[in-house]
Amino acid sequence: xxxxxxxxxxxxxxxxxxxxxxxxxxxxxxxxDQVLAFPDRRPPKQWYIGLAITLTALVIGFxxxxxxxxxxxxxxxxxxxVFWAFDIINFVFWVGIGHAGTLISAIxxxxxxxxxxxxxxxxxxxxxxAVMCAGIFPLIxxxxxxxxxWLFPYPNQRxxxxxxxxxxxxxxxxxxxYFSVSLMFWFLGLVPDIASMRDRTxxxxxxxxxxxxxxxxxxxxxxxxxxxxxxxxxxxxxTGLVLSVHSVVSFxxxxxxxxxxxxxxxPPYFVAGAIFAGFSMVVIVLVVVRETMQLKNLITMRHxxxxxxxxxxxxxxxxxxxxxxxFTAWYSMNEYLHHTFMNIISGTYGWxxxxxISCNIFIPQxxxxxxxxxxxxxxIFVALAVxxxxxxxxFVIIVISLHQxxxxxxxxxxxxxxxxxxxxxxxxGLFFTLVLLFARVLPVIAxxxxxxxxxxxxxxxxxxxxx
Amino acid sequence: MSSGKxxxxxxxxxxxxxxxxxxxxxxxxxxxxLEAYTPYPLHGIDDALERRRSPLxxxxxxxxxxxxxxxxxxxxxxxxIDYPIVTGGKAPSSWEAFVPIMFEVTVLFATFTAxxxxxxxxxxxxxxxxxxxxSDAIKAITRDRFALAIESEGEGFDTEAAKAAxxxxxxxxxxxxxxxxRGPFLTSDYIxxxxxxxxxxxxxxxxxxxxxxxxxxxxxxxxxxxxxxxLNAQKADPFFKDGFGMRMPVAGTVARGYLPLGVASQDExxxxxxxxxxxxxxxxxxxxxxxxxxxxxxxxxxxxVPTLTAAYGAKPANLQAQQFRDYPDGKIFWxxxxxxxxxxxxAADLTETQRWEVVxxxxxxxxxxxxxxxxxxxxxxx
Numbered sequence: 001x002x003x004x005x006x007x008x009x010x011x012x013x014x015x016x017x018x019x020x021x022x023x024x025x026x027x028x029x030x031x032x033d034q035v036l037a038f039p040d041r042r043p044p045k046q047w048y049i050g051l052a053i054t055l056t057a058l059v060i061g062f063x064x065x066x067x068x069x070x071x072x073x074x075x076x077x078x079x080x081x082v083f084w085a086f087d088i089i090n091f092v093f094w095v096g097i098g099h100a101g102t103l104i105s106a107i108x109x110x111x112x113x114x115x116x117x118x119x120x121x122x123x124x125x126x127x128x129x130a131v132m133c134a135g136i137f138p139l140i141x142x143x144x145x146x147x148x149x150w151l152f153p154y155p156n157q158r159x160x161x162x163x164x165x166x167x168x169x170x171x172x173x174x175x176x177x178y179f180s181v182s183l184m185f186w187f188l189g190l191v192p193d194i195a196s197m198r199d200r201t202x203x204x205x206x207x208x209x210x211x212x213x214x215x216x217x218x219x220x221x222x223x224x225x226x227x228x229x230x231x232x233x234x235x236x237x238x239t240g241l242v243l244s245v246h247s248v249v250s251f252x253x254x255x256x257x258x259x260x261x262x263x264x265x266x267p268p269y270f271v272a273g274a275i276f277a278g279f280s281m282v283v284i285v286l287v288v289v290r291e292t293m294q295l296k297n298l299i300t301m302r303h304x305x306x307x308x309x310x311x312x313x314x315x316x317x318x319x320x321x322x323x324x325x326x327f328t329a330w331y332s333m334n335e336y337l338h339h340t341f342m343n344i345i346s347g348t349y350g351w352x353x354x355x356x357i358s359c360n361i362f363i364p365q366x367x368x369x370x371x372x373x374x375x376x377x378x379x380i381f382v383a384l385a386v387x388x389x390x391x392x393x394x395f396v397i398i399v400i401s402l403h404q405x406x407x408x409x410x411x412x413x414x415x416x417x418x419x420x421x422x423x424x425x426x427x428x429g430l431f432f433t434l435v436l437l438f439a440r441v442l443p444v445i446a447x448x449x450x451x452x453x454x455x456x457x458x459x460x461x462x463x464x465x466x467x
Numbered sequence: 468m469s470s471g472k473x474x475x476x477x478x479x480x481x482x483x484x485x486x487x488x489x490x491x492x493x494x495x496x497x498x499x500x501l502e503a504y505t506p507y508p509l510h511g512i513d514d515a516l517e518r519r520r521s522p523l524x525x526x527x528x529x530x531x532x533x534x535x536x537x538x539x540x541x542x543x544x545x546x547x548i549d550y551p552i553v554t555g556g557k558a559p560s561s562w563e564a565f566v567p568i569m570f571e572v573t574v575l576f577a578t579f580t581a582x583x584x585x586x587x588x589x590x591x592x593x594x595x596x597x598x599x600x601x602s603d604a605i606k607a608i609t610r611d612r613f614a615l616a617i618e619s620e621g622e623g624f625d626t627e628a629a630k631a632a633x634x635x636x637x638x639x640x641x642x643x644x645x646x647x648x649r650g651p652f653l654t655s656d657y658i659x660x661x662x663x664x665x666x667x668x669x670x671x672x673x674x675x676x677x678x679x680x681x682x683x684x685x686x687x688x689x690x691x692x693x694x695x696x697x698l699n700a701q702k703a704d705p706f707f708k709d710g711f712g713m714r715m716p717v718a719g720t721v722a723r724g725y726l727p728l729g730v731a732s733q734d735e736x737x738x739x740x741x742x743x744x745x746x747x748x749x750x751x752x753x754x755x756x757x758x759x760x761x762x763x764x765x766x767x768x769x770x771x772v773p774t775l776t777a778a779y780g781a782k783p784a785n786l787q788a789q790q791f792r793d794y795p796d797g798k799i800f801w802x803x804x805x806x807x808x809x810x811x812x813x814a815a816d817l818t819e820t821q822r823w824e825v826v827x828x829x830x831x832x833x834x835x836x837x838x839x840x841x842x843x844x845x846x847x848x849x
Contacts, residue, residue, distance in 0.1 A: 028611035215593035230585035
C-alpha cells in the first residue's frame with residue numbers, strides 16, 4: 001500500500017508517524033521530580049570539577065582583561081593595518097553562538113517544531129551568556145571602558161551626537177536590543193517554571209527567592225491566555241531580530257571598502273554561519289547535560305539527530321558562500337578582490353583558510369551518515385571542528401582582508417600576543433561558568449512547555465490530533 | 468476557615484478532559500465567576516470560559532509603530548537638524564542609513580510592550596497576595612492537576628452550593644479559599660504608579676528647566692566655553708564698522724622670515740650672492756632636499772633623465788647643460804623660488820636657507836659631473 005493511500009484510509013504506517021518526543025513514561029509529575037529537583041539537591045562531583053576549571057579560565061582571562069585596561073590595548077597584537085583582530089573575531093564568534101538559542105526558541109516555535117521544547121531553555125540561556133561574552137570585546141577594545149557609554153546617543157555637554165550612519169552604532173543598538181529581547185524571552189519562559197519550583201521547595205530562603213522571581217504566578221487560565229499571546233508575539237519579534245542582528249554585524253564589514261569585506265553576500269552568509277556555530281555549541285553542551293544530569297529520556301537521540309541535520313544543512317550553505325566568495329573574486333575581475341581571495345587559499349595565512357574550509361565544509365559532511373548523527377564521538381568531533389572552524393573563519397575574514405589591502409607599503413603580518421589568547425580563554429571561562437551556574441539554580445528544561453506536549457496533555461476534543 | 472467570608476471555592480480535577488467537561492456544567496449554574504488554574508496552557512479553554520481575545524496584539528502593534536516613529540524622528544532630528552555632519556558623501560537628510568536602528572527600536576518597544584504589558588497590565592503581576600497562592604491546592608496546580616474556581620462576585624455567594632456544584636461535576640478534592648486578611652505589599656498597580664510618577668516627575672522637571680532657561684536667560688544653568696564674546700575667523704562681526712571679524716594687516720607688513728628679495732626678475736636675481744658657505748653640513752642638507760623635491764624630475768645627477776620623464780612627456784631642464792652651469796647662483800635661487808615653465812614654485816615649502824642649500828648642492832653636482840684634473844687633484848689632496 002502506498003503512503004498516500006495509507007493516509008487516505010487512515011491507516012498511517014508507523015514510519016510516517018512522528019516519533020514520541022520523550023522516551024519511557026513521562027508524566028507532568030515525574031517531569032517536575034526529574035528536572036526541578038536539581039536545585040534542591042547537592043550537585044554531583046563533576047559539577048564542582050567543571051566549575052573549578054571554568055573559574056580558573058575566568059580568573060586568568062579577567063586578569064588579562066585587567067592588564068589590558070590598566071596598560072592599554074597596545075598589549076594586543078593589533079597594529080596598522082590590522083586594527084581589528086582578536087577583539088572583533090571573538091565578538092562576532094560569540095554573537096554567532098547566541099543565534100542558535102533564538103533560532104530554537106523563536107523560529108522553531110513559529111514552525112511548531114515541538115521537539116524544540118525540551119532544548120529551548122538551555123539554548124536560550126546560552127544565547128544570553130554568549131551575548132554577554134560578546135559584549136566584553138568591544139567594551140575593552142574602546143580602550144577606556146569607563147567611557148563606553150559615549151556609544152549611546154544622549155545629550156551631553158560636549159555638544160556631540162553619535163553618527164547614525166555608522167554600522168558600528170547600528171551594532172550597539174542591534175546587540176543591546178538582542179540582549180534585552182533574549183532576556184525578556186528567557187524570563188517569560190522561566191516564570192511558570194519558577195512558580196513550580198516555588199511550590200515544591202522546602203527551603204524557606206529558596207521559597208522567598210522563587211516567590212519574588214515568579215512574580216506570584218498562579219497558572220490562571222486568564223493569565224495563560226495573555227501569556228501565550230505574548231510568547232507568540234515575542235517569538236515573531238525575535239525571529240526578525242535574530243536575522244537582523246548578525247546582518248548588522250556583517251554590515252560592520254560589508255559597508256566598508258576593504259577588499260574581501262565589500263560584498264552583498266555578507267548578511268546571509270553571516271547569519272548562516274552564526275546558526276551553524278551556535279548549533280554546534282548547543283550540541284556539545286547538550287551531550288554533556290544529557291549525560292551528567294540524567295536527562296536522556298527528555299533530550300533524546302532524536303533531538304541530537306535533528307540538530308545535527310541542521311548543522312549539516314548550514315554546512316552546505318557555508319560551502320555555497322565560500323564558493324560564491326571565490327566566484328565573486330573571479331567574476332568581478334577586481335585585482336584587489338582576487339588578491340585577497342588568493343591570500344585565503346595560499347599566502348601567509350593560507351593554513352587558516354584551509355583549516356576553515358576543512359572544518360566547516362569537509363568534516364560536517366560526515367553527518368550525512370545516520371551513524372555519525374547518533375554517535376557521541378562523531379557528533380562531538382564535528383561540533384568541535386565547527387567551533388574551531390567558525391572561529392578561524394572570522395580570523396580569515398578579518399585578518400587576511402586587513403593585512404594586505406590596496407597599498408602594498410602598508411602591508412603587515414599580524415601576530416597575536418599572549419594577552420589576546422588570555423582574553424579569549426577568559427570569555428570561554430565566563431561562558432561555561434554561567435552555563436554551570438544556570439544548570440545549578442534554574443530549571444534546565446522548560447517543564448511547562450514539555451508538559452503541554454506530553455501524550456494526553458491536551459483535552460481530547462481539542463488536543464493532539466489536529467496539529 | 469469557613470468562619471470568615473469566602474473568596475472562592477476551588478475544585479481539583481485529575482485530567483484536562485475532566486476540567487473541560489466540568490466548565491459548562493458548573494457555568495450553567497451561575498454561582499459566581501469561573502476561573503481555571505492549570506499547570507500549562509490548555510487548548511480551547513478560553514472559548515470554554517468565554518474569554519475575549521487578548522488585546523496584546525493591538526498594543527504591541529501600536530507601540531511598535533510608535534517605536535519606529537520615535538527612532539526615525541530621533542535619528543532625523545540629530546543627523547539632519549541638530550548636528551548635520553556629512554558622512555560618506557551622503558546628504559544629512561538621507562534616511563536610508565536610519566533603517567537598521569529604526570528596526571531595532573521597533574522590536575525593542577514591541578518586546579517590552581509584549582512582555583511587561585502582559586505581566587503588569589493584563590495579568591496584574593506581580594501579585595503575591597492572591598488567595599490561591601496560599602491554598603493547599605497550589606502545589607498540585609503548578610505540578611500536574613487542574614483546578615476550577617467559582618469566585619465570589621459579592622454578597623450573595625453561596626459557598627455550599629458552589630461546593631456541591633464542583634463535586635457534582637467530578638472534582639476529586641474541594642477547597643474553600645478565605646478572603647485574604649491583609650492587602651498585598653507589592654502589586655503591579657503600585658509598580659506602575661511609581662514608575663508613572665517618576666516618569667511624570669522627569670517630564671515636568673525637564674519642561675520646567677527648559678522653560679526657566681528660555682524665559683529667564685539671566686539664569687544660565689551652565690556656561691559653555693563656546694558662549695563668550697569673541698571674534699571668529701572668517702565670520703561676520705558687527706564689532707568693526709566694515710562688518711568683518713578679521714582685520715587686514717597694516718600696509719607694508721612683512722611676515723617673519725619672509726623679507727623681500729629686492730629683485731624683480733631672474734636677470735636681476737643674478738646679483739644675489741649665496742650667503743651660505745659650501746660646507747659638508749650645507750651640502751648634506753641640500754642633498755637631502757634635492758632627493759626629496761628635485762630628483763623626481765631633474766634626475767639624481769641633475770641631468771634631466773629621471774624615470775618620470777617618459778611617463779609625463781615633459782622635458783625637465785638638464786642642469787648639467789652648459790647654459791645652467793653658466794648660471795650665477797642667484798638665477799638658480801630665483802627659479803627655485805618662483806618656478807619656471809612647468810616647474811612650480813618651492814617658496815612655500817622651502818625656507819630661504821634651504822633654497823640656498825639646494826643651490827650649493829646643484830653646484831656640487833655640476834662640478835662632479837664635469838670634473839677636471841685639477842678637481843681630482845684637489846680631492847686627492849684632501
